[in-house]
Amino acid sequence: MAYVIGIDLGTGSVKGLVVDQKGTVLSEAAENYPLYHPQKGYSEQDPADWLKGTKRVLQRLIEELPQLKTELIGISFSGQMHSLVLLDQADQPLRKAILWNDVRTTKQCAEISSTLGDRLISKTKNLALEGFTLPKLLWVKQQEPEIWAKAAHFLLPKDYLAFWLTGNKQMERSDAAGTLLLNVMEQQWDLEIAAEFGIEAKLLPKLVSSIDSVGTVKESLCEELGIEGTVAVFAGGADNACAALGAGIVDQDRGLCSIGTSGVFLAYETAEQNYQGQLHFFNHVIPNRFYSMGVTLAAGQSLTWFKETFVKEESFEALVAAAAESSIGANGLLFTPYIMGERTPYIDSRIRGSFIGLDASQTLADFTRAVLEGITFSLKDAQILMEEIADKQFKEIVSVGGGAKSTLWLQMQANIFNSKIVTLQTEQGPGLGAAMLAAVGVGWFASLEECAKAFVTYEKEIFPDPAAVEQYQPIYQLYRQVYPQTKALCHQLNEASWES
Numbered sequence: 001m002a003y004v005i006g007i008d009l010g011t012g013s014v015k016g017l018v019v020d021q022k023g024t025v026l027s028e029a030a031e032n033y034p035l036y037h038p039q040k041g042y043s044e045q046d047p048a049d050w051l052k053g054t055k056r057v058l059q060r061l062i063e064e065l066p067q068l069k070t071e072l073i074g075i076s077f078s079g080q081m082h083s084l085v086l087l088d089q090a091d092q093p094l095r096k097a098i099l100w101n102d103v104r105t106t107k108q109c110a111e112i113s114s115t116l117g118d119r120l121i122s123k124t125k126n127l128a129l130e131g132f133t134l135p136k137l138l139w140v141k142q143q144e145p146e147i148w149a150k151a152a153h154f155l156l157p158k159d160y161l162a163f164w165l166t167g168n169k170q171m172e173r174s175d176a177a178g179t180l181l182l183n184v185m186e187q188q189w190d191l192e193i194a195a196e197f198g199i200e201a202k203l204l205p206k207l208v209s210s211i212d213s214v215g216t217v218k219e220s221l222c223e224e225l226g227i228e229g230t231v232a233v234f235a236g237g238a239d240n241a242c243a244a245l246g247a248g249i250v251d252q253d254r255g256l257c258s259i260g261t262s263g264v265f266l267a268y269e270t271a272e273q274n275y276q277g278q279l280h281f282f283n284h285v286i287p288n289r290f291y292s293m294g295v296t297l298a299a300g301q302s303l304t305w306f307k308e309t310f311v312k313e314e315s316f317e318a319l320v321a322a323a324a325e326s327s328i329g330a331n332g333l334l335f336t337p338y339i340m341g342e343r344t345p346y347i348d349s350r351i352r353g354s355f356i357g358l359d360a361s362q363t364l365a366d367f368t369r370a371v372l373e374g375i376t377f378s379l380k381d382a383q384i385l386m387e388e389i390a391d392k393q394f395k396e397i398v399s400v401g402g403g404a405k406s407t408l409w410l411q412m413q414a415n416i417f418n419s420k421i422v423t424l425q426t427e428q429g430p431g432l433g434a435a436m437l438a439a440v441g442v443g444w445f446a447s448l449e450e451c452a453k454a455f456v457t458y459e460k461e462i463f464p465d466p467a468a469v470e471q472y473q474p475i476y477q478l479y480r481q482v483y484p485q486t487k488a489l490c491h492q493l494n495e496a497s498w499e500s
């Protein structure tokens with residue numbers, strides 16, 4: 001038997017999955033690591049923790065399945081996007097990694113937008129957001145010149161992991177797309193942008209594609225782990241692209257709705273689109289393909305906040321199931337999930353959420369239902385942009401994460417998106433996408449599409465109820481008015497100081 005491992009280097013933990021040629025997951029292991037917040041808005045991680053965690057994951061997988069020592073043939077990765085790893089001449093990290101959810105770079109984003117003007121969207125297909133990598137590079141250059149002077153290479157988290165495993169440095173394109181230094185359609189570094197911001201070309205790593213081989217696991221590591229064979233390492237992909245692959249988003253027929261802490265609505269793209277930065281637009285892990293994506297910053301987080309604040313003792317399952325006692329439109333209550341600011345369709349870090357239409361007759365069930373509906377409406381905003389700007393017509397939407405765990409919420413998605421919803425038989429997230437990259441890399445399949453046919457199985461199918469679809473339409477139109485009508489108020493609240 002032969003096996004591959006998919007490693008998902010996330011923000012909270014690193015997870016590993018052992019997969020065989022049929023796509024069966026034989027074993028899983030995960031290791032957590034800390035997040036550092038040295039100042040408000042800062043979010044950092046120690047790259048050494050990623051390596052320690054990954055080594056432990058590999059050790060645990062090998063302990064559980066000792067045949068991996070001789071039968072493991074390939075490894076690939078999925079990684080948190082955008083986070084900056086800066087290395088010196090001797091390939092040592094110069095500082096902690098500055099993560100995708102770090103928001104210290106507002107000034108650098110403004111500088112990028114004003115310097116590049118229209119070129120920003122035409123070349124990178126995205127707007128300058130605090131989370132992306134170029135603003136982080138500029139921040140280090142401006143705020144930590146002594147570190148910048150020693151910078152010899154920059155990598156993204158999973159590329160650093162590939163370097164640790166193989167000794168070879170490169171950056172893979174679906175991740176490079178999130179740096180704002182890649183010309184997304186040409187799939188090459190944009191040397192004009194780099195030069196404009198004083199980033200020397202030698203800092204930019206060699207670009208590779210997701211299924212490209214980037215070497216083999218180093219001998220010293222094989223010895224430490226007890227691996228006797230040769231293990232090929234493949235470049236891997238950005239976590240959202242790998243999650244899409246693992247959910248079978250390999251053509252235009254299927255969209256993806258993923259509700260975790262944040263929520264993502266994602267579509268496969270074959271060509272350039274004119275989203276003007278309202279949606280993210282990145283390279284897919286499938287060669288020469290792309291994906292567009294809308295992000296609701298606090299999707300599952302809105303529900304968690306609501307539960308923890310008002311009904312801590314209740315379980316999620318019971319709380320969500322009880323929302324069935326309410327009805328479409330939550331008895332006149334609307335919720336907007338902007339409790340952490342928003343990305344799509346409004347890039348606004350100062351907007352905040354609201355409950356609108358509070359009435360003395362409303363119950364806990366109405367409030368819970370309003371939260372579920374608000375999160376789903378927010379993801380529909382991305383779907384509408386895809387339909388209106390790119391004429392997308394999804395045959396079905398794959399629902400994963402928290403939104404796929406409740407029958408009520410699944411039916412709500414079908415009614416609000418007005419689309420058939422499907423769920424996955426076993427949900428493995430981006431780690432399965434990473435394993436699929438390795439599976440194609442080692443030659444088990446001729447293409448990622450072929451691998452998806454073999455590895456991804458759908459389970460439930462939920463169809464929209466035409467009467468409910470109609471009832472939701474005017475409610476969604478009201479929801480769309482909440483942002484413009486609360487924006488000024490929220491910005492003023494945000495600026496006001498309530499300290500006495």
Ligand code: XUL
Pocket residue numbers: 010011079080081082100131178239240280
């Ligand atoms: C995408 C983004 C996040 C990270 C999380 O633009 O910022 O989804 O990839 O890992």
